[in-house]
Amino acid sequence: VQLHQSGPGLVRPSQTLSLTCAISGDSVSSDTGAWNWIRQSPSRGLEWLGRAFYRSNWSFDYAESMKSRMTIIPDTAKNQFSLHLNSVTPDDTAVYYCATHYMDVWGEGTTVTVSS
Amino acid sequence: THLTQSPSSVSASVGDRVTITCRASQDIRSRLAWFHQRPGKAPRLLMYEVSILQSGVPSRFSGSRSGAEFTLTVSGLQPEDFGIYFCQQTFTPFPFGPGTKVDV
Numbered sequence: 001v002q003l004h005q006s007g008p009g010l011v012r013p014s015q016t017l018s019l020t021c022a023i024s025g026d027s028v029s030s031d032t033g034a035w036n037w038i039r040q041s042p043s044r045g046l047e048w049l050g051r052a053f054y055r056s057n058w059s060f061d062y063a064e065s066m067k068s069r070m071t072i073i074p075d076t077a078k079n080q081f082s083l084h085l086n087s088v089t090p091d092d093t094a095v096y097y098c099a100t101h102y103m104d105v106w107g108e109g110t111t112v113t114v115s116s
Numbered sequence: 117t118h119l120t121q122s123p124s125s126v127s128a129s130v131g132d133r134v135t136i137t138c139r140a141s142q143d144i145r146s147r148l149a150w151f152h153q154r155p156g157k158a159p160r161l162l163m164y165e166v167s168i169l170q171s172g173v174p175s176r177f178s179g180s181r182s183g184a185e186f187t188l189t190v191s192g193l194q195p196e197d198f199g200i201y202f203c204q205q206t207f208t209p210f211p212f213g214p215g216t217k218v219d220v
Contacts, residue, residue, distance in 0.1 A: 036210075046159065046202055048210035063209050097158055103149070103204075104170055106158035 001025040003098050003107040011092075011114050017085040021098030021107055028074045028081055029054045034101040037072065037083045040109075041094035052081055053101070088114045117142050117205050119213040126218055132193045136216045138203035140184040147206045150179060150188045153215075154199040162188075164206060193218070 007019035019037075026033055034053035040046050050062035052072040062070055071084045085092060093114045098107040118141040128134050138148065146166045151159035161170045166186060167179035176191045190197055198220065203213040 045214050046204075046212035048208075048212070061208050099158075102161070102164065102206075103151075103159075104161045106160075109158050 001100060001105045003100070003105055005096075005098055005107040005110045007096075007110055007112075009111055009113060011088050011112060012116055013089055013114055014087055017088050017092060017096075017112055017114070018082060019096055019098075019110055019112070020080050020082045022078070022080040024079075026100070027076075028052075028079050029076050031055055032101070035072070035074070035081045036099045036101075036103065038097045038099055038103075038106075039094040040097070043091075044094070047094075049083070049085075090114045117144055117211055119203055119205065119211055121201075121203060121213040121216050123216060124214070126216065127220065128193050128218055129220065130193055130195060134190045134193055134197075134218055136188045136201050136203075136218075138186040138188070138213050140186070140205065143184055144205050144207075146181060148179075148181070148186050149204045149206050150177075151202045151204060151212075152197070152199055153202065154196075159202060162201075190218075 002024045004022045011017045034051050036051040037049040052060050052074050069086045074081045095109045095111050097109050120139045122137050149164040150162045153159040163169050163179050166181045178189045180187045200215045200217050202215050
């Protein structure tokens with residue numbers, strides 16, 4: 001399994017941060033998989049943000065601090081999943097990673113800066 | 117659950133034995149993983165369920181548990197082992213420890 005991330009490295013404050021993680025070697029709709037977003041910053045360390053998984057229907061778990069402004073969207077046609085984080089502030093500046101179910105495979109990371 | 121790690125940093129040499137401790141604020145049973153991260157790279161899973169080595173991880177890495185205290189031991193440190201080690205609870209909300217830096 002490999003994960004490849006894409007998305008902008010600069011987001012303006014109050015805008016929406018959107019990143020995509022393309023999957024190869026597995027299916028986003030696998031009924032044994034789960035797809036995570038994690039971020040890392042000097043101030044917060046490693047922080048799990050949320051995950052999506054398919055078990056007859058799609059289910060989503062989000063970190064409590066992210067529930068109000070984060071959405072994960074799976075795309076079965078493109079075999080990928082995306083992160084959308086709205087109303088960003090400079091505190092959301094971090095390296096964002098996607099990772100598999102057991103976090104045994106990670107994307108390469110995307111450095112996202114929130115700045116005007 | 118809040119995870120703490122000690123020490124926060126350790127200086128070591130190739131061939132040394134290094135031990136890192138992770139303490140959970142509540143009982144997480146054996147639901148703990150360890151990761152290693154080198155500068156500019158994503159974390160790499162070393163082991164899960166306290167002591168089960170991920171495929172490809174050398175046997176010089178070992179893990180143990182005593183209650184809510186977990187230990188990672190590297191027996192015979194190699195140059196590629198330097199970096200930061202993190203522990204993580206392996207169920208939601210998947211908190212990570214703050215990390216232990218192992219350097220020369």
